[in-house]
Amino acid sequence: MRKIKEFIIEKLILLCGVASIIFVVLILLFLLNEGLSLFKDIGPYEFVSGKKWYPISEPPQLGILPLICGSLLVTLGAAIISIPIGVACAVYIAEVAPSWIKDILKAGIELLAAIPSVVLGFIGMVTLSPLIKSVFNLPTGLTALSGSIMLAFMAMPTIVSIAEDALYAVPKSYKEGAFALGATHWQTIWRVILPAASPGILAAVMLGIGRVIGETMAVMMITGNAAKIPDGFLQPVRTLTATIAAEMGEAVVGSEHYFALFAIGLILFIISFIINLTADLFLHRKERR
Amino acid sequence: MYKKIFFMAIVFGMALYAGCGRGSDNSGGFASNPGSAFSGSLQVKGSDTMVNLGQAWAEAFMKKHPEAGIAVTGGGSGTGISSLISNTCDICMSSRNIKEKEISLANQKGVSPQEIKVAMDGLAVIVHPKNPVTNLTIDQLAGIFTGRITNWKDVGGNNAAIVVLSREVNSGTHVYFKEHVLRKGDPNSKEEFEPGALLLSSSQAIADEIAGNQNAIGYYGMGYISEKQKPVHVSKDEKSEYVAPAIENVINGKYPISRPLLLYVNGQPGGLVKEFIDFALSKEGQDIVLKTDFVPVLPNEEKK
Secondary structure (H helix, E strand, C coil): CHHHHHHHHHHHHHHHHHHHHHHHHHHHHHHHHHHHHHHHCCCHHHHHHCCCEECCCCCCEECCHHHHHHHHHHHHHHHHHHHHHHHHHHHHHHHHCCHHHHHHHHHHHHHHHHCCHHHHHHHHHHHHHHHHHHHCCCCCCCCHHHHHHHHHHHHHHHHHHHHHHHHHCCCHHHHHHHHHCCCCHHHHHHHHHHHHHHHHHHHHHHHHHHHHHHCCHHHHHHCECCCCCCCCCCCCECCHHHHHHHHCCCCCCCCHHHHHHHHHHHHHHHHHHHHHHHHHHHHHHHHHC | CHHHHHHHHHHHHHHHHHHHHHHHHHHCCCCCCCCCCCCEEEEEEECCCCHHHHHHHHHHHHHHCCCEEEEEECCCHHHHHHHHHCCCCCEEEECCCCCHHHHHHHHHCCCCEEEEEEEEEEEEEEECCCCCCCEEEHHHHHHHHHCCCCEHHHHCCCCCECEEEEECCCCHHHHHHHHHHHCCCCCCCCCCCCCCCEEECCHHHHHHHHHHCCCEEEEEEHHHCCCCCEECEEECCCCCCCECCCHHHHHCCCCCCEEEEEEEEECCCCHHHHHHHHHHHCHHHHHHHHHCCCEECCHHHHCC
């Protein structure tokens, strides 16, 4: 009886395990099938380097360079803001903070991760964008900078929790050795613990960036969605994800526009695949040591 | 571990729900039409502009005929037309005319869309109440929205950059504004919104941004005008009268940017579909149109 039960459970779990792989493969195949159909009509180079995005005109102009620039700019901004704060926060939690502060901080960061992105976007729309408008004296507050700041909030929990794990994983003997040689606490952190944990911290950063580049709702609400190549952080931008979300309802199934949205999806998939792969490489390099 | 199980359960539940939803969509409407003309269910789908109107009609209709079930959903005119083509809705609401391409796609699938005009909507061009500009011609509007005019002082306002707001491309309002203001109804025109125009995802978002930005200009259906925005008076050209977007000006045809609100059905309407459309065009239905801040269709146009 017990054996049968065990057998069934084992197979069920196996099925679940395999299912996720099957789903990923099916999604990838579907994405490839729909996305690549676009390139019958226009060349891949033209698609990626075109500067005009007018998908519903006749004939449609499908150039996603402004969208790629928009996504990269917002992500870069979010990285510049969230990486130093996130890593510093992880160091403080792992090395400096007394345990009661540590508990409060960790709970706070988990709470930050639990805020739905649409809520963050809404808050950003009503508080942050008017602020940015008046501080920089801009014609509009819906800019790449607003998006970057909001996305930095979203990347922070990922970066802090993974970087903190990496810092904990540094063997205690390193720290003790550094203290024994007469190093101060700061010297130990800066010269010994951070370098030792660097692969894990890099992985944390990469995963945080992966989260940012795939984020949709908040950026759609606060970046203004103008499909123009931006020349600075204080301009409206349109990201790849926001384009898919905003336009999928309108695209006629089987039209060039529809295929173009899937091709954008394919490009996003490739970008996040590369980011996750890089993160994985760093993590495994750490294990091999 | 528990977190993962919980998450998986949610994903499965959602997939299941989506699957079932699709199934009942397909079987609803045409297939089930036994008994009286009022029993059965209808799927009405399409334009976000018309969702409130459609909902108001559905509620009034169901109050009169409790045996009928009418579901109204939005998503945009394009979404509605796509679902009419794929036969997942019975009536499609649209704030723009169906495109040639969509008709041929529909014919391929054995669907022949029929157009019924049920109301009119005036598109208001709006600015911040403190903006001194009150009158604009269609030419000036086209200049502003295509990016040829970039400073308010060129149209008689302050020396400040113009912030152009537009709806997203899934909006029938966006398409109508492009075709009738930017391109002035000329099908060969290649005018486009300037690439720097901010595309916002709802009429309410445009209303909010205008309310907080003295240099912004945007457009939406008349129903959204409030004290926090100032509608611009529009004229066809410099010699014509500048007209405010108001219900009487849309009815008498003086206001230059007004558009029809349409329903599309597959083939000649019959049964519940016909009853619903007749109701929408009746005196009672047109009163609801007025109540939801749209403009009723003229009696002589109703007969067309």
